[in-house]
Amino acid sequence: MTSADPTRVIAIARSWLGTPYHDQASLRGVGCDCLGLARGVWREVVGPEPFPIPPYSRDWGETGPREVLADGARAMMPEVSLQSAEPGALVLFRMVPRAIAKHVGILTGPDTFLHAYERLGVIEEPLTPTWRRRIAFAFLFPAR
Template sequence: MNADPDRVITAARSWLGTPYHDQASLRCVGCDCLGLARGIWREVVGPEPFPIPPYSRDWGETGPCEVLAEGARRMMPEIAPSEAGPGALVLFRMMPRAIAKHVGILIGPDNFLHAYERLGVIEEPLTPSWRRRIAFAFLFPQR
């Protein structure tokens, strides 16, 4: 069973305005994009199932392993990006041939929320440029 999308969206929006801070996950204090997803998980699902190892900020990182997607698969149902709707967690591939390294939450059919360096947690339009970068999509499970 999956979490209620409205509950995911409400939790996500409660992080709006949180400053950007690499590898942090504290609402109103600081988070990065993965920290935002982790905080939503704690609110919607419960305690995090495993510790997150340190990770690089390099959006151009390449390699044979989609580390972020594989981690999400361990705890969340995967769906096709074309099926992702409000409340879904999406992973973005920021550069061609790079691994997916950015995370957002779909808020509506045409907007999403994410933590962005220098801007913190913001909601913005899911423009064609953002939409074509979506590489993976997942649903939050029910508590």
């Protein structure tokens, strides 16, 4: 499976900057959560979403041991090692040590990433050591 042009992935992701945060939404300029951002970028980079996302609660990440996000991404995207993840990669974060990965971002540079964050909306910010150590998985958007 070939991967999408990372420059294009980043440009599309950046077009979502300023989108307000809204649980379970995925509309650029209107509202999205972190998964909604990834879904929106997918639609523009790859095409239609391969399956519908079922409704989820705000605490979904605390309710089970299964890596739901990683399993879903792995079914559609090539996984790469954390060491080889470069700009354009989708990264999944563990927000609490030993918990499942439940936050999504897109690397935009060697030390920056873009994500949808509650109260802030879609932002691009430094990939600080705190954020970097939370990365649990990395994937590439496939080519259309």
